[in-house]
Amino acid sequence: MAKIILETIQRGVHRYHKIDSFPVTVGRAFDNDIILQDVTISPHHLSITNENGGYQITDLAGENGTRINRKKVDSSPQEVTLPVNFQISNLKARLLSTDMEVEKTHIQDCSGFFCIFSSPIWAFALLIVTIGLFFLERYFATPVAKEPLYYVSNVLPSVWIMLGIAVVIAGVSRLSTHRWEIIPAISIASLIFLVPQLFDYIGHFASYLFTSDALGSWLKNSARFLVIPALLAVFIVKTIHSKWLPALGVAVLVYSPFLAYQVLGLVDDLSLTSGFSKVPSYSQTLLPSDTRLNKSISLEQFVREAEKATTAQVEKMLKEAKEKEKEQS
């Protein structure tokens, strides 16, 4: 029966060495009890002893050294309490006791909302819905009669891009987990296209409902920044079974080049709205259903309100411009 376990993490691979008898030597040379193949590790790197009911780590070579909590261990035995994280040269290592509690199993059978990532039916449904939406969008935006092939040629590039993203996600998961995970990859790739489009629809509807573009642009921005990292994080958690926080970190990291691009777009938008614009910005949305909160008012009332509102705002802008000019001179 093993008393303790030495866990080493080398290139992302966890190895567990059972230790039954003491003292144990660890190093690159073949006469060690535990052999670690890494050129930064000394031939006889360290020894683990079990004396007086405790465990001790001793550095033997003094070359690249051993660190416990970033503190270097010298040639005198260092007392440790289990479990302990330490570093053998650049290698991460842990000493664990065999009776340590283990984490709960991640059951692969899905439950609730996240099933859509693992069920093939859901994945293909999402794919079909997204491609259907591509067609519908094209169709809505074309107010003249066109041949069906026109729509196919218009939609195909987007479909290829979507499938390309699915293949990249599946490939990355193959590299990291040795599984292709093609079903969740298709779901995520579909959602990457579907969700921003839905946000767009909701934003458009809200713009007309409230006679103001504020909510719409807020939704557009959140779709730009949040949707894709969130979906990637979900993918990582659900397929690689990682924890939420690290998954989110990885998702943001992966998305960061695109994020930089989006930030550039946002800065452009902001400078347009905060700076000078020749183009008047007003609520231009029109909805066939005419769903809105504002009731129609009489022309006189409108003229009165419009005059009051625009005059006040313009006067404020003139005042600001004057103050700015004063500051400059």
Next chain:
Amino acid sequence: MLKKPIFILLTLLLLVTQVHAEFSTANIYTNVEKSVYQIRVINKQTGKKSSIGSGFVVNQDNILATNYHVVSEYVNDPDVFQLEYLATNGSTGPLALIDFDIVHDLAVVKAKQPMGTPLKISFLPEKGATLFSVGNPMDLGFTIVKGTNNGILSKAEDGNVLFSGSLNPGMSGGPTLDEDGNIVGVNVATSGNGISFLVPAEYLTVVLDRLKENNYKPVDDRFAHSAKQIVENSEKIVNKMLHSKWSGTKIGNLIVPAELDKSLRCWDASRTPKKDDLFRTYFTRCSNEDNIFISSRLNVGTINYEYMWLETDKLSPTRFYRRYEKVNSSVIGSRAGKRDVTNFSCHTDFTNIATQEFKTTVCRRDYLKYKGLSDMLFTTAMVGKKDTGFLFNLDFTGTDAKTALALFARMLETFKWQK
């Protein structure tokens, strides 16, 4: 043998008139030569001219008249530029701006010393009369151009004279004289092919009389002076429209005002229908010909409006509204930039007009230097009908906000729904 004497008589007559005309042109030129100058705007830094025009002595021997647009650079940036004259004999000297009429494109400048005999102002002769324009085209030297008076333009609000003669750049601000050598107009613009325009001399008389009363005291706040003139002119024009009887036109199911008065012209700009069209649009666009030059970057005084009717019996509401929404976007055709105007401030709401419901917007921006001067943009889109749409856009540059708003409201009030 009757034919021969007539022929001779005819040639003789022809010869006589030609000789008379040549004599007259040459005579007029010699008479006015010493009263006509080239007016130059000089960049103080480089000492080189940045724009040129012509001018002439009037009223008093040290007072010259020219076009506002000739001296506009100096008016807008007096720290950067200065004014100078060049005489026919090659002498030069400084000039000072004392007054201008920005609406009619006139300016009056003053020299330090006597500049020659003041030319007399006279009434415009009858249509068809011969006129002579003097100026310095393209900096090539002083020239005289003969042409015909074709009367005051009735359609344009600025009331300029149509002169059938070739004016060229550089002649702006020069005098146009009748056969007696009296000023009847000031050269102002050309659209090529012998179509040229003159400012009637009576507008110059107004400025000169005002100056005489003030003892030729220069205006102090040039921007306020300009703004006041432009706003007053715009108010006059818009009020005239408000009080004239409008002709109506039917577009779709709506009867809307067409020409508000004779200064506005309307054109049809509908898309020619094609057999396989899924929707139809009808489009009418109206605009005035007025344009007040403030600087080479800035013109104001435009009034434009347009009506667009869209209908379909083949498109689904979603498809139709995509199209409808796309055309629901109005902008103002002006080159005014950050240094000239504020941002637009807009107010949008739903209104009842002609028993229908409309999404209506009013946008306003003001000029930073010209107090009380605004650009106004109005737009309204019919809502609540799944297969029909209607847009009305109206915009003004350089106007009084309240007056423009009144015209917009009045136009909407006259909308009528007719099945």
